[in-house]
Amino acid sequence: MKIAVLTKAIPSYESLIRIDTSSKWIDDSLVNYVVNESDAYALEEALKIKESLADDSEVVVVSMGSEDKCSKIIKDGLAKGADRAILIDSQEKISDPLSIATLISDCIKDEQFDLVFSGLQSDDLGSGQVGVLLGEKLKMSTATLAIETQIQPSAIRVKRELESGWFQWLTIPLPASISIQSGINNPRYPSLKGIMGARNKEVAKHNSNQFSNNQLQSMVELYIPSNEKQAEKIEGDSKSVASRILEILKNDLRVIQ
Amino acid sequence: MILVVLENQRGKIHPFSIESVVAGQKIAKSLNQPLSIVCVGDNIDNIHESAKQFECNELILASHPLLKTYSADGFSKIMIDLIKSYSPKYCIFGHSYMVRDYVPRVSANLSIPFISDITSINLSSQNIQFSKQVFNAKLLSRIENESTNGCLLSFQSAAFSSDELLQGAPKKVTNFEINLNDSDIRSTTEEEFQESSSGVDLSTAELIVSVGRGIDNQDNIPIAEDLAKALGAELASSRPVVDMGWLPPFRQIGSSGQTVSPKLYFALGISGAIQHVVGMKGSKNIIAINKDEEAPIFEIADYAVIGDLLEIVPLLTEELRKR
Ligand SMILES: Cc1cc2nc3c(=O)[nH]c(=O)nc-3n(C[C@H](O)[C@H](O)[C@H](O)COP(=O)(O)OP(=O)(O)OC[C@H]3O[C@@H](n4cnc5c(N)ncnc54)[C@H](O)[C@@H]3O)c2cc1C
Ligand SMILES: Nc1ncnc2c1ncn2[C@@H]1O[C@H](COP(=O)(O)O)[C@@H](O)[C@H]1O
Numbered sequence: 219m220k221i222a223v224l225t226k227a228i229p230s231y232e233s234l235i236r237i238d239t240s241s242k243w244i245d246d247s248l249v250n251y252v253v254n255e256s257d258a259y260a261l262e263e264a265l266k267i268k269e270s271l272a273d274d275s276e277v278v279v280v281s282m283g284s285e286d287k288c289s290k291i292i293k294d295g296l297a298k299g300a301d302r303a304i305l306i307d308s309q310e311k312i313s314d315p316l317s318i319a320t321l322i323s324d325c326i327k328d329e330q331f332d333l334v335f336s337g338l339q340s341d342d343l344g345s346g347q348v349g350v351l352l353g354e355k356l357k358m359s360t361a362t363l364a365i366e367t368q369i370q371p372s373a374i375r376v377k378r379e380l381e382s383g384w385f386q387w388l389t390i391p392l393p394a395s396i397s398i399q400s401g402i403n404n405p406r407y408p409s410l411k412g413i414m415g416a417r418n419k420e421v422a423k424h425n426s427n428q429f430s431n432n433q434l435q436s437m438v439e440l441y442i443p444s445n446e447k448q449a450e451k452i453e454g455d456s457k458s459v460a461s462r463i464l465e466i467l468k469n470d471l472r473v474i475q
Numbered sequence: 476m477i478l479v480v481l482e483n484q485r486g487k488i489h490p491f492s493i494e495s496v497v498a499g500q501k502i503a504k505s506l507n508q509p510l511s512i513v514c515v516g517d518n519i520d521n522i523h524e525s526a527k528q529f530e531c532n533e534l535i536l537a538s539h540p541l542l543k544t545y546s547a548d549g550f551s552k553i554m555i556d557l558i559k560s561y562s563p564k565y566c567i568f569g570h571s572y573m574v575r576d577y578v579p580r581v582s583a584n585l586s587i588p589f590i591s592d593i594t595s596i597n598l599s600s601q602n603i604q605f606s607k608q609v610f611n612a613k614l615l616s617r618i619e620n621e622s623t624n625g626c627l628l629s630f631q632s633a634a635f636s637s638d639e640l641l642q643g644a645p646k647k648v649t650n651f652e653i654n655l656n657d658s659d660i661r662s663t664t665e666e667e668f669q670e671s672s673s674g675v676d677l678s679t680a681e682l683i684v685s686v687g688r689g690i691d692n693q694d695n696i697p698i699a700e701d702l703a704k705a706l707g708a709e710l711a712s713s714r715p716v717v718d719m720g721w722l723p724p725f726r727q728i729g730s731s732g733q734t735v736s737p738k739l740y741f742a743l744g745i746s747g748a749i750q751h752v753v754g755m756k757g758s759k760n761i762i763a764i765n766k767d768e769e770a771p772i773f774e775i776a777d778y779a780v781i782g783d784l785l786e787i788v789p790l791l792t793e794e795l796r797k798r
Contacts, residue, residue, distance in 0.1 A: 229610065229611075231611065231688070231746070235610050235611075235613045235614060235769075237614065244610065244614070255715075313616075314588065315579075315589070315591075316582055316583060316586070316588060316589070319583065338575075341610075341611050342609060342610050342611070343609055344592065344607070344608065344609060345589075345591050345592070346575050346591060346592065347575075347579040347582070347589060347591060350547075350575075350576070350577075350579035350580055350583075351579045351580075351582060351583040352583075353580070354551075354579065354580040354583035354584055355583050359547075359548070359661045359662060360547050360576075360580060361547070361576070361662075362572075362575055362576045363572060363575070363576070378576075379572070379731055380572055380667060381484075381571065381572050381730070381731070382731075382734070383669050383670065383731075383732075383733075384667050384668070384669055385667070385668055385669070385670060386664060386665060386666070386667045386668070387664070387665040388662050388663065388664040388665065389662065389663045390661055390662045391661050399731075400714065400715070400718045401714070401717060401718030404720075433621060434586070434587065434588035434620070434621050434622045435588040435590050435618055435619065435620055435621060435622075435626075436618065436619055436621055437609075437616045437617070437618055438604065438617050438618065438619050439616070439617040440609070440614050440615070440616050440617075441614065441615050441616075441617070442614060442615075442769075443608075443612075443614070443615050443771060443774055444774070445773065445774045446774055446775055447774075447775060447776065447777055449773055449776045449777055449778060449779040450777065450778050450779065451779050451781065452778060452779065452780045452781070452782075453780070453781040453782060454782075456782060456783065456786040456787045456790055457790060459780060459782050459787050460787050460790035460791040460794055461794065463762065463778070463780065463787075463791055464791065464794045464795070466762070466778060467706075467739075467795075471738070471739055471760055473681075473682055473706070473738060473739050474706065474795065474798070475798070
């Protein structure tokens with residue numbers, strides 16, 4: 219089984235997000251890049267499948283973005299147990315999901331993967347599309363929001379999350395592209411041995427500029443959301459803040475006596 | 476033309492689809508384009524009956540036995556055929572889980588853009604602009620369609636209000652000829668099911684203390700539990716807290732969890748991502764404690780407490796206990 223896992227480098231939750239002077243992107247210098255949350259679950263699921271099959275299965279981490287942002291998450295994926303990586307170096311800020319999927323597809327189509335795992339949504343652009351777009355480009359069957367997987371001979375059975383507490387199992391033939399919902403497993407930490415071993419693993423580099431890239435939707439401006447409600451701001455030392463909340467609970471909301 | 480696609484959710488029109496009809500009516504009016512609405516599925520009599528109340532130029536019925544159960548293969552094929560024969564300028568969906576599942580296939584197949592998860596639009600700019608949340612809901616992005624071959628749109632819940640739906644009747648009803656074979660559908664699906672909840676119904680709770688990733692680790696969960704106890708509130712959480720196994724799934728609020736509308740929603744260390752907010756924005760009062768002054772939860776909060784929950788909450792609980 220040859221499994222590709224799409225992993226994207228995104229700004230960490232704690233990073234300071236500031237719009238840059240072009241007003242079309244954020245100021246990268248303030249940002250610490252980490253792996254997208256659901257992608258970490260996707261990688262763990264792939265590693266578990268490889269381990270359960272105990273054959274010559276291969277897990278390949280695929281990341282597109284500038285090398286300085288991606289190399290850390292690629293190293294981390296290899297340290298956790300991925301066999302090799304594909305880095306699609308793109309200096310340009312591409313926000314159109316179809317362009318992203320097309321570039322990834324151009325770089326990996328010759329690999330003939332049996333499975334592509336992706337996260338259900340990236341935390342920065344959040345289109346929730348790249349895994350499915352790539353599946354269609356590669357003529358694979360697709361499924362989204364997987365919260366359990368079972369490998370079968372030449373097929374995969376997937377438990378999908380539907381809305382408001384409903385679920386459904388479905389079986390699709392391989393090759394397949396499946397987006398993974400967070401919470402499906404417990405992502406591992408890299409071991410010391412894994413970290414050492416990662417140094418000798420292959421990272422194949424592609425340059426995205428060699429492929430055509432015609433954005434069909436463009437991000438024309440980033441802006442700061444405005445407040446819907448005029449909230450009362452409460453700050454200060456913790457003790458006075460706690461007293462103010464107590465007053466609110468008592469006098470404004472009357473939820474306590 | 477503008478095309479709106481209705482989703483059949485267990486025999487009823489999906490609530491997001493009704494909001495997308497409102498979106499379609501507004502966009503069609505602004506661009507002076509005819510509006511068509513399509514019902515897709517097998518047993519579509521129910522939704523057809525409801526759709527007859529919507530003001531539009533045409534109601535299209537796309538029914539086929541092989542669409543009885545949803546499949547990404549079947550639904551994307553029908554949409555591709557529909558778009559090829561109608562060439563809509565915009566094809567509009569509600570941003571449901573089903574739409575997330577198959578509409579990207581249509582986009583990739585036809586090489587037309589899919590602008591997804593839109594929260595608002597600006598119809599007065601020369602090229603319509605679509606806004607959506609980016610960077611963990613800390614920013615919004617304005618997006619424009621660059622394609623001349625049409626564009627797919629999906630609207631997040633509450634981008635439009637179903638109160639603004641224009642009632643009327645379609646000027647005509649058309650049947651759309653469907654070509655679908657067993658061999659087109661590669662998947663086999665099993666029955667949909669619900670997982671047993673533990674009997675905790677948060678939807679009727681008056682007071683909710685909800686905890687997010689800001690609680691930092693499992694050992695801190697009692698900080699939130701103690702506050703809930705002192706207030707007589709139910710304990711709830713955001714998704715990551717459940718994913719990490721700190722609280723059971725039935726406590727999760729949001730698009731993949733429960734929807735609540737308590738008198739007080741106390742959000743502790745929750746950033747305010749749209750998928751969480753859709754589950755709690757109906758709360759009468761929201762107190763949010765977050766150490767990040769720019770956290771999006773403060774956009775909908777009534778009381779914005781900027782500070783460290785790990786310090787503030789124990790003090791508050793202590794005060795409550797003193798009474
Ligand atoms: C299809 C789909 C469905 C989803 N369904 C759901 C759902 O049903 N429910 C849901 O909740 N999410 C859901 N999500 C995930 C959602 O997008 C967010 O990732 C999630 O809501 C974030 O949870 P959070 O606010 O707890 O964590 P974060 O976004 O990490 O926020 C943590 C917050 O805590 C603050 N903080 C940190 N330390 C402290 C401290 N000491 N004191 C005070 N504040 C602190 C930080 O400033 C930050 O704002 C879904 C996502 C997708 C794509
Ligand atoms: N630049 C990228 N490099 C690698 N994987 C990506 C990239 N963009 C998106 N993905 C994958 O596609 C998923 C969905 O992304 P999105 O469509 O942007 O929400 C992510 O969780 C990743 O698994």
